[in-house]
Amino acid sequence: MRTRLGWTHGVFIAASLVLIFLSVRATGADFGETAQFFVRGSLGGPAAWTRTLKEFLPLLMLGTAVLVALRAGLFNIGADGQFTVGALGAAVVVLRLGGASGMLLGLAAGLAFGALWALPAGWIRAYRGGHEVISTIMLNNIARLLTLYLVKGPIKDPDQQGQTTATFPTSTSLPEITLPSGTLVTSGLVVGLLVVVGFWIWERRTVAGYELNLVGANPTAASVAGVSAKRVKLGAMLASGAVAGLAGAIFVLGHEHRFYANLSPGYGFDALGVAMLAVSGVPALVPAALAFAVISTGTASIQTLGVPRGLSGVILGLTLLGVAAVAGARKRIAHE
Amino acid sequence: MNDLLLLLGSTVVLGSPLVLAAMGGLLSERSGVMNIALEGKMLAAACLTAVVSSSTGNPWAGVAAGVAASVTLSLVHALVTQHFKADHIVSGMGINALAAGGTSLLVKGVFDREGAAAPVFLPVAAYWVTALVAVLYLVWYLTRTRGGIRLMAVGNSPSKSRQMGLDPLRIRIVSLLAAGLLCGLGGCLIASNAGSFTDGMTSGRGFIALAALILGGWRPLPALAGCLAFGMTEALQLQLQGTLLLGVAIPTEAWNALPYLATLVALLFRKGRGGGPASLGVN
Numbered sequence: 110m111r112t113r114l115g116w117t118h119g120v121f122i123a124a125s126l127v128l129i130f131l132s133v134r135a136t137g138a139d140f141g142e143t144a145q146f147f148v149r150g151s152l153g154g155p156a157a158w159t160r161t162l163k164e165f166l167p168l169l170m171l172g173t174a175v176l177v178a179l180r181a182g183l184f185n186i187g188a189d190g191q192f193t194v195g196a197l198g199a200a201v202v203v204l205r206l207g208g209a210s211g212m213l214l215g216l217a218a219g220l221a222f223g224a225l226w227a228l229p230a231g232w233i234r235a236y237r238g239g240h241e242v243i244s245t246i247m248l249n250n251i252a253r254l255l256t257l258y259l260v261k262g263p264i265k266d267p268d269q270q271g272q273t274t275a276t277f278p279t280s281t282s283l284p285e286i287t288l289p290s291g292t293l294v295t296s297g298l299v300v301g302l303l304v305v306v307g308f309w310i311w312e313r314r315t316v317a318g319y320e321l322n323l324v325g326a327n328p329t330a331a332s333v334a335g336v337s338a339k340r341v342k343l344g345a346m347l348a349s350g351a352v353a354g355l356a357g358a359i360f361v362l363g364h365e366h367r368f369y370a371n372l373s374p375g376y377g378f379d380a381l382g383v384a385m386l387a388v389s390g391v392p393a394l395v396p397a398a399l400a401f402a403v404i405s406t407g408t409a410s411i412q413t414l415g416v417p418r419g420l421s422g423v424i425l426g427l428t429l430l431g432v433a434a435v436a437g438a439r440k441r442i443a444h445e
Numbered sequence: 446m447n448d449l450l451l452l453l454g455s456t457v458v459l460g461s462p463l464v465l466a467a468m469g470g471l472l473s474e475r476s477g478v479m480n481i482a483l484e485g486k487m488l489a490a491a492c493l494t495a496v497v498s499s500s501t502g503n504p505w506a507g508v509a510a511g512v513a514a515s516v517t518l519s520l521v522h523a524l525v526t527q528h529f530k531a532d533h534i535v536s537g538m539g540i541n542a543l544a545a546g547g548t549s550l551l552v553k554g555v556f557d558r559e560g561a562a563a564p565v566f567l568p569v570a571a572y573w574v575t576a577l578v579a580v581l582y583l584v585w586y587l588t589r590t591r592g593g594i595r596l597m598a599v600g601n602s603p604s605k606s607r608q609m610g611l612d613p614l615r616i617r618i619v620s621l622l623a624a625g626l627l628c629g630l631g632g633c634l635i636a637s638n639a640g641s642f643t644d645g646m647t648s649g650r651g652f653i654a655l656a657a658l659i660l661g662g663w664r665p666l667p668a669l670a671g672c673l674a675f676g677m678t679e680a681l682q683l684q685l686q687g688t689l690l691l692g693v694a695i696p697t698e699a700w701n702a703l704p705y706l707a708t709l710v711a712l713l714f715r716k717g718r719g720g721g722p723a724s725l726g727v728n
Contacts, residue, residue, distance in 0.1 A: 117528065132547070136554035184534045229709060239712035242481060242534055243659055246652050247705040247712075254705075258698035381538055417553040422546015429539030430521070433531035437728070 114438050121434055125427040132423050138414045150410020151403045155291035157410075162294050163364055164405045167192065167376045169398035170301045170356035172383030173308055174349045176394065178241075179384055180312070181345035182325040187230055187245025188353040189377025190252035191223040195354025196361045197256055198222030200274055200368035201264065203281040212281040216300075216358050223354015224347045226252060231346025235339040241346065253371070260370045273369035283363035295363030304352060309391035321345055353377070379405070379425060385432045401425075452680055457573050458638060460676020462487065462631040464576040466654035467661075467668045468583055469627030474663060475587070476620035477600040477613075478526055479726040481537035482518065483628055484651025485544030489514040490632025492548035495642035496556055499564035508567060511636070512629035518544060519625025523618045526728065533726045541651075549644050566637035575630060583665040596620060600722030656708040662720035675704040 133143050151161050171188045178185035185191075198218035203211045226248060233239040257272070259265075266275035284296045312318035323331045324341040331338050356376075361368055379401050386397035408421040466483045473480040490511035498507025518540050525531045525539075587593040596616055598606040603613040628651070635650065636642050657671030682700035 121524075121529070132550055136550065186534070186538070229713065233712045237712060237714075237716055239715065242479075243655070244709060244712050246481070247656065247709045250649055250652065250705045251702050251709070254698040254702040258696050261698075262696075378538060378542060381535065385535055415554065417550050419546040419549030419551075419553065422542050423550060424546070426539045426541070426543025426546060429535055429542060430525050430531070433535040433539060434525055434529035436532065436535075437525075437530035 114435065118434060118438065122431055125431055128427065129420075129424060132420055133416055136416045138411070138416050143411050143414055143416060146411045146414055147407035151407040155288075155293075157406065158290070158292040159294070160409075161399075161402045161406045162292065162298065165398055165402035166295070166298050166301050166363075167356050167360050167373075168379055168383055168401050168405075169394060170304060170359070171353055171376050171380030172387060172394050172398050173305050173391075174352040174356065175377075175380050175384035176387055176391065177308060177321075177352060178345050178349040179388065180321045180325045181342050182328070183231075183234060183241050183342060183346060183349075184381075185227070185230070185245060185346065185349045185353075186242050186381065187227060187248045187377070188349070188380050189373050189375065190245070190249035191226045191350040191353035192357040192360070192373050192377055193252045193256055194226040195219035195223035195357030196368055196372055197259070197357075198354065199358035199361050200277070203277045203362065204264070204274060207278040208280045211278070212283065212362060215281060215362055216355065219354045219356075219358020220351045221354070223357065224351040226354070227346045227350020231343040231350075234346065235343040249377070256368075256372070257370050260368065264368070266367075271369065274367050277362070277366045279366075281362060282366060283359065285363075295359070297359035297363035300359060301356070304355070305391060305394055312391060317344075374405075382425060382429050382432065385429065385436065388436065448684070452677070452684055455680035455683065456673060456677040458569055458676075459679045460673040461569075461573040461576045462634045462638070462650055463654045463657060463672035463676055464580065464669055465572070465627045465631035465634065466651055467658045467672050468576070468579045468665065469624035469631070470655055470658045471583065471663060471665060471668060472596070472620045472627070473624040474658065474725055475600045475722055476596050476617045477603060477722055477724045477727060478522070478617055478621055479533035479537065480522075480621075480624060481534060481652070481655065482522055482540035482544075483624075483654055484647055484649065485537075485541035486515040486518050486625060486628035487632035487635060487651050488541075488548055488645070488647045489518055489544040490629040491636035491646055492551060492632075492642050494566075494633040495564040495636045496551065498566065500556075502565060504565045504567045507564060508630075508633050511633040512626055515629030515632060516622055516625035519621045519628075522625075523621040527614055527617055530728045533728075545645060548642070552642060552644065564636070564641060566633075566640075569634070569637065572630060572634040572637070579627060580665050580669045587665065597722070600724060602724055603727065653704045656704055659721070660708055660711050663722065664720070678703045 130140060133140055151157055171192060174188050175185050196219065198221065199215035202215040202218045206214060230241045230244040230248060233244045234241040260272040260274060264274050266273060286294050286296055288294060320336045320341055323336060324338045328338045383394060383397045383401055387393035404421055404424050408418055412418060466487055470480045470483050493514040494507040494511030497510035498504050522536060522540055525536045526533050587597060595611055599611060599613045599616045606613055635647055639646060653675050654672060657675055658668045661667030661671045678700055682697060
């Protein structure tokens with residue numbers, strides 16, 4: 110069978126686009142006006158770019174986190190929980206310790222908490238054979254409930270009504286950078302880009318990076334070559350969790366300056382789409398994360414026209430299905 | 446004594462959506478299709494059943510619409526995993542996102558503007574009787590019938606079962622459609638327990654059903670026991686709300702986390718696949 114992308118793929122993608130069009134029309138909004146608001150709200154001017162880049166950073170870092178695990182053949186559905194727990198770790202540190210040292214320790218706590226939250230999933234997969242998808246779904250829900258409990262009571266700011274901690278001391282904020290265009294970004298964006306570049310070089314230039322890909326591509330060949338698949342898988346999961354936790358820490362230290370219930374609007378699930386779009390190579394993470402960020406801010410800005418945020422879920426879902434379908438064709442060729 | 450009866454009653458009512466979804470998941474996973482989309486299928490059914498029964502005033506039309514929504518998602522699931530050979534995990538996540546976004550869009554963007562009447566539902570007993578019948582039928586079907594044994598064979602090795610003359614594609618599609626039907630009923634029951642549809646109202650029950658399925662080793666009776674145990678934690682939580690247990694107030698979140706924690710602990714201590722189909726998730 111030499112069929113690569115058949116006509117059915119085209120029909121599927123066309124049907125998805127029609128469904129998105131119909132979803133917008135069903136809400137009674139004018140499609141042309143909606144599209145215009147969508148683009149203007151996400152890419153038109155410095156304020157729009159500020160919002161889009163705020164979404165871009167967690168998507169980029171979580172996309173990287175998911176991709177690290179994916180290289181070892183693991184699906185880290187738990188990036189959302191690791192992000193949340195990483196942010197919690199950073200919050201707990203900077204609420205006790207101000208200044209630059211608090212900020213740096215907060216970032217370190219994010220890394221550590223994220224890795225810690227990924228540990229059970231990595232260990233279960235490597236040494237117990239239990240599927241990481243199940244364990245990470247469980248860990249996501251536990252993270253959500255645990256942080257909800259904490260912000261309702263133990264770490265809640267008694268002076269505020271909502272389920273939130275106090276605002277962090279300003280001395281712990283990541284410095285903001287104003288780009289020449291007037292767009293505001295956090296310096297955490299530099300950290301995020303460095304993580305991507307670092308992973309790209311590491312994957313291509315180091316023995317460990319080679320082993321990671323080897324285990325993902327063919328665990329049997331890896332074990333014949335003397336590479337411990339168990340060790341590599343556990344390591345990949347921990348690294349993935351650490352990057353996700355760091356993303357959470359940067360999100361609260363650079364943008365939100367407090368920790369609150371349901372902090373992530375589902376970045377970890379969008380990140381799965383980002384990583385799937387970037388399986389061909391690490392640099393593709395940047396445009397993929399940007400596309401998802403534009404979808405997120407674009408759908409937020411068309412709410413004024415009466416189109417609910419649910420549209421972003423529809424787009425995400427259809428993207429995941431489409432990407433998985435196209436990737437399936439590629440995999441079929443690889444088997445021949 | 447009255448409290449105990451009340452507890453058992455609400456355990457059955459709250460556990461039944463889990464049982465229905467878990468039996469759907471069992472059929473699909475035993476045929477080899479990993480189904481993390483139970484959540485999305487139930488959510489779509491819960492939404493459509495509430496929307497249609499409130500606009501028609503007919504509970505049967507509501508159930509039909511809910512089940513149709515869930516079965517449609519199952520068809521998409523089958524198309525993507527079987528025809529396009531897509532990854533089962535990514536496509537499952539895709540269906541969950543599509544259902545979460547689509548139901549929210551439908552309710553907030555289309556029906557809220559029109560102001561809907563209160564939905565009408567079938568009596569709850571219709572659901573838990575169906576759930577129980579589904580479990581007993583599956584016990585018999587999987588161990589005593591040719592169709593059931595073929596289903597398990599496809600899940601263990603699609604290539605070997607093809608050499609034996611079976612048609613894995615057809616068996617997997619039928620299993621997915623049956624899963625859609627059962628998840629659909631589960632979703633209808635969730636909406637009917639609550640009396641209306643709210644955004645994201647399945648709140649992880651699809652994943653809890655999946656957890657019960659896995660803890661039960663992909664067998665109907667242990668999965669049923671798991672679902673009822675998880676249903677009981679939900680019932681206990683409602684009944685003990687605000688009271689002290691051994692002098693400590695147990696936070697709601699701890700009750701809600703119990704099924705997830707139990708699953709995680711079981712995975713930590715269990716070695717191997719725990720009796721699951723050998724080719725789960727393999728195209």
